[in-house]
Amino acid sequence: MIKLQKEAGALPMYAQIADAMERDMISGRIKIGALLPSELSLSKDLEVSRATVTKAYQLLESRKLVSKFQGSGTRVLQPPMERSIIEFTGFSQHVRQLGRKPESKLLDIREGIGGGDSDVEKAYKKGVPLLVIERMRLVDHQPQGMQIVAIPKSVTEHAGINKKSMSAKNVSLYELLTKSGVVLQNAEETLIATNATAKECNAMNLAKHTPMFEVFRKSFDQSGQMIEAVKARYLGSAYIYKVRLGTR
Numbered sequence: 001m002i003k004l005q006k007e008a009g010a011l012p013m014y015a016q017i018a019d020a021m022e023r024d025m026i027s028g029r030i031k032i033g034a035l036l037p038s039e040l041s042l043s044k045d046l047e048v049s050r051a052t053v054t055k056a057y058q059l060l061e062s063r064k065l066v067s068k069f070q071g072s073g074t075r076v077l078q079p080p081m082e083r084s085i086i087e088f089t090g091f092s093q094h095v096r097q098l099g100r101k102p103e104s105k106l107l108d109i110r111e112g113i114g115g116g117d118s119d120v121e122k123a124y125k126k127g128v129p130l131l132v133i134e135r136m137r138l139v140d141h142q143p144q145g146m147q148i149v150a151i152p153k154s155v156t157e158h159a160g161i162n163k164k165s166m167s168a169k170n171v172s173l174y175e176l177l178t179k180s181g182v183v184l185q186n187a188e189e190t191l192i193a194t195n196a197t198a199k200e201c202n203a204m205n206l207a208k209h210t211p212m213f214e215v216f217r218k219s220f221d222q223s224g225q226m227i228e229a230v231k232a233r234y235l236g237s238a239y240i241y242k243v244r245l246g247t248r
Helices: 014-027 039-046 051-062 089-099 152-161 174-181 196-202
Strands: 067-071 073-076 081-084 101-112 127-138 142-152 184-195 211-221 224-233 239-242
Touching: 039 051, 051 067, 051 073, 051 184, 073 127, 081 101, 089 101, 089 174, 101 152, 142 196, 152 174
Parallel strands: 081 239
Antiparallel strands: 067 073, 101 127, 127 142, 142 224, 184 211, 211 224
């Protein structure tokens, strides 16, 4: 139950309501996807005006914590994950740093070749033997995106990257590479705004034309060898990409 402070100097009622509900969302007391009480119902429970509750919900919406859906009310969204452009971490490591639970679902694993049909194969020189891995990425058991990555077979064989190792839910590709002695030194990354494909809508249970963003990354080791080419497509609401700018 939300307890409101009414003494002088307290935060405005709408801000107290929004802050209290945000704390409950973070703690898990209010679940992702939960339907919030109607504005009228909550205003009666808290003995405040409906306009106060409306303003509280608008504040939560501005924080990207809830969304108002026509005909079904206001529902809790999954909080977006902030990621700095200068960070060089894998998906699993980044998600764990945020206190969330990363998972992977292996969709396909096959041999590929540099210069082949897919974008990740085309990133390599012609003829380079590759292992191509396609996965669904999840956070707190919820699908967040699809990923396809190509890695030289010389690297995957040394690192023990195969169908068995990649089938584990909590597997981290970067951790397997690191344990085998591969050090990723730098990367090139491109972001593109897009919409979900029919395949992604079906696999992730998304509405048609759901906003997505596409990440294409090429990562290199200390010698300059390309270790991975990855194309990942994530929910548009899943991330906030943060860029630090400065003057020379």
